Amino acid sequence: MGASQAAFVAVAGFAAALLARRALAGRTADLTALATLRAPLNRVAFAARSRLGWTRGAPRLENEQKYELFDYLEGDDRRSAEATEADLRARYALELLAARSTRRAYRENLYVLSTLDRFAAPPERGARVTAIDVGSKDFVYAAAIAAFARGGDEGRTLDVTGVEIDGHVVYRDLYSRADYARAYAAQAGSGVHVRIADFLEFSTAEPAALITMFFPFVTRFALLQWGLPARDYQPAALLAHAASLLAPGGQLVIASHTHEERDALAALMADVSGLQRTASSAQDSKLVDYWQDVPERWISVYVRT
Ligand SMILES: C[S@@+](CC[C@H](N)C(=O)[O-])C[C@H]1O[C@@H](n2cnc3c(N)ncnc32)[C@H](O)[C@@H]1O
Numbered sequence: 001m002g003a004s005q006a007a008f009v010a011v012a013g014f015a016a017a018l019l020a021r022r023a024l025a026g027r028t029a030d031l032t033a034l035a036t037l038r039a040p041l042n043r044v045a046f047a048a049r050s051r052l053g054w055t056r057g058a059p060r061l062e063n064e065q066k067y068e069l070f071d072y073l074e075g076d077d078r079r080s081a082e083a084t085e086a087d088l089r090a091r092y093a094l095e096l097l098a099a100r101s102t103r104r105a106y107r108e109n110l111y112v113l114s115t116l117d118r119f120a121a122p123p124e125r126g127a128r129v130t131a132i133d134v135g136s137k138d139f140v141y142a143a144a145i146a147a148f149a150r151g152g153d154e155g156r157t158l159d160v161t162g163v164e165i166d167g168h169v170v171y172r173d174l175y176s177r178a179d180y181a182r183a184y185a186a187q188a189g190s191g192v193h194v195r196i197a198d199f200l201e202f203s204t205a206e207p208a209a210l211i212t213m214f215f216p217f218v219t220r221f222a223l224l225q226w227g228l229p230a231r232d233y234q235p236a237a238l239l240a241h242a243a244s245l246l247a248p249g250g251q252l253v254i255a256s257h258t259h260e261e262r263d264a265l266a267a268l269m270a271d272v273s274g275l276q277r278t279a280s281s282a283q284d285s286k287l288v289d290y291w292q293d294v295p296e297r298w299i300s301v302y303v304r305t
Helices: 003-023 031-036 039-052 075-091 095-099 103-119 142-150 177-187 220-226 235-245 259-269
Strands: 128-134 157-164 192-196 208-214 246-256 275-282 298-304
Touching (some): 075 103, 095 103, 103 142, 103 208, 103 298, 128 142, 128 235, 142 157, 142 192, 142 208, 177 192, 208 235, 235 246, 246 259, 259 275, 259 298
Parallel strands (some): 128 157, 128 208, 157 192
Antiparallel strands (some): 246 298, 275 298
């Protein structure tokens, strides 16, 4: 298909999706079918931003004071969040991050770190730890993954990589997702990197002790809504690839938004060999201020046998 035909198909698909959404407003619609109308636009837009590879360089990461960090909570909820923050800050040496982050970024890191701290086993003692975060978006939580991989041992060498297929999205301040991801990775310390690549084409020098996937797409609808091309909907292949990169005893930690996603994940994982599920649990973290917008969160942990 030529560029002008592709552009026409994309615009037509987008218009059809808009019209269908309007026509179906207020009714129970087949949202997957609706999202499918976006597929041509996703394909063209993804190809265009990937080819452009826009970058504005390194953004300056702002700092905000952390006074009353959980001011959206009250009573026991607030006291509990404050106690969790103090505990994680002390055990994982988060002072530097606390002093150099926005409130949102700091809370995101607390959420990710508390998830790992609660549901995953600390990486085994060793001089070097390899960890991968799949689909890391802007990698705002790079410091949390690094802190967990470090396990309080500042002498440990890290090889932590955030892998993101769609790094060239441009934000309103004209920095790209990859610009931010690289800045957050640099802030997280030495040995923390970003790769803008399809995870299916990524591998590490050494098997990984930890692979995290925070909210991977296990439904076609979610992937299309996010703006990725339909051909990138390959959850079974992604999970099998993650399993193949794990060291014996290595952990795959996966967060899901809904119980439907959790069940879809469990069905996919049933076909992945060599892994044993060690946890599947609801998570009701209030460490992020949008906790009420996400009524459910589930964490599943698998260990390579
Ligand atoms: C729902 S988002 C979650 C982002 C991030 N983990 C978070 O919790 O904020 C899923 C991410 O996975 C990325 N992704 C999807 N397929 C991928 C692939 N094959 N390789 C690398 N990244 C992928 C998407 O571009 C998106 O940024």
